[in-house]
Amino acid sequence: MNLLWLAEGAGAxxxxxxxxxxxxFHLFGLQVTSVVTTEWAIMAxxxxxFFVATRRLDRVPKSKLQLLVESAVESLYGFVKGQMGxxxxxxxxxxxxxxxxxxxxxxxxxLIPGAGHxxxxxxxxxxxxxxxxxxxxxxxxxxxYGIKKQGFDYIKHMFQPYIIAxxxxxxxxxxxxxxxxxxxxxxxANIFGxxxxxxxxxxxxxxxxxxxxxxxxxxxxxIQAFIFTALTTVYxxxxxxxxxx
Numbered sequence: 001m002n003l004l005w006l007a008e009g010a011g012a013x014x015x016x017x018x019x020x021x022x023x024x025f026h027l028f029g030l031q032v033t034s035v036v037t038t039e040w041a042i043m044a045x046x047x048x049x050f051f052v053a054t055r056r057l058d059r060v061p062k063s064k065l066q067l068l069v070e071s072a073v074e075s076l077y078g079f080v081k082g083q084m085g086x087x088x089x090x091x092x093x094x095x096x097x098x099x100x101x102x103x104x105x106x107x108x109x110x111l112i113p114g115a116g117h118x119x120x121x122x123x124x125x126x127x128x129x130x131x132x133x134x135x136x137x138x139x140x141x142x143x144x145y146g147i148k149k150q151g152f153d154y155i156k157h158m159f160q161p162y163i164i165a166x167x168x169x170x171x172x173x174x175x176x177x178x179x180x181x182x183x184x185x186x187x188x189a190n191i192f193g194x195x196x197x198x199x200x201x202x203x204x205x206x207x208x209x210x211x212x213x214x215x216x217x218x219x220x221x222x223i224q225a226f227i228f229t230a231l232t233t234v235y236x237x238x239x240x241x242x243x244x245x
Contacts, residue, residue, distance in 0.1 A: 024120060034122040035130060042105050042124070076100065079230075084237040092236055095141065099134065100229040106130070107191055107221030111214060123191070125224075131188040135180035138232050143176075146239030154239065183231060190224050 023031045053069045061067040076097050081089040103125060110123030124130040146154040158172040 022119070034118075034120050035124050035127050037120045038109060038122050039106075039124045039130070041121075042102065042109065046101055046105060073097070080233055083233050084240070088237075088240060092145075092233070096229050096233055096236075099138075099232055100225050103134070103187070103228055104222060104225040107225060108218065110191065111217055111221075125187060125191045128184060128188045131191075132180070132184040134187075134228070135184035138183060138235060139176070139180040142179075142235045142239045145236060149240040153241075179235060183228060187224055187228050191221070 023033060024037065025032050050069070053065050057066060061070055073093075077089055077093050080093050080096055083089075084092065106123060106125040109121075110126055112121075150157075158169050
């Protein structure tokens with residue numbers, strides 16, 4: 001395999017190119033770029049994978065695929081349960097798990113040779129518009145479930161302690177506004193920076209570090225997906241008052 005071409009593919013998603021921003025076609029008046037088509041492909045692949053993995057489930061797993069999926073779901077459920085309790089975990093694991101899977105696959109898609117150079121293929125999480133969109137979904141879900149679970153108490157806590165209510169309210173509002181910005185920028189900057197470092201190393205020392213750096217990027221992509229979902233869990237736990245149960 002041409003290592004320089006591999007380097008370009010591995011790091012292309014970390015560099016905004018004309019190919020990535022090129023409008024492929026319009027759908028209902030909206031511009032569809034390579035990032036959007038890659039998101040669609042990732043969603044389709046994830047849906048297909050879990051459709052195949054859950055078609056014939058046995059009470060006692062017999063296939064390695066079922067065992068793998070069940071182990072992953074149980075690990076995620078155990079983590080979320082430890083944060084917000086069993087009842088809330090059952091409710092929020094589908095949402096939190098969806099974030100984790102989509103972000104993880106998106107991060108890894110940037111390591112595929114040709115990403116960012118092939119029309120219709122560009123890693124989504126190396127673009128701030130995508131990570132910001134994910135963070136805004138977290139923000140909306142936090143507010144929705146906070147009001148749904150706690151009602152007026154969710155609004156009331158933003159004014160406590162009442163002796164300095166105006167200042168506390170402003171600080172709480174700013175905190176809620178900053179959260180999606182922090183979530184999106186953290187994910188975007190780390191994936192963008194990580195892939196840029198990988199391609200720089202691969203180009204500078206193509207015969208000594210390619211395998212090592214790509215392995216490190218695999219670990220790095222997992223960590224970033226975990227951090228995003230862990231913070232999402234914390235925000236939802238806070239908003240729903242689950243830590244008080």
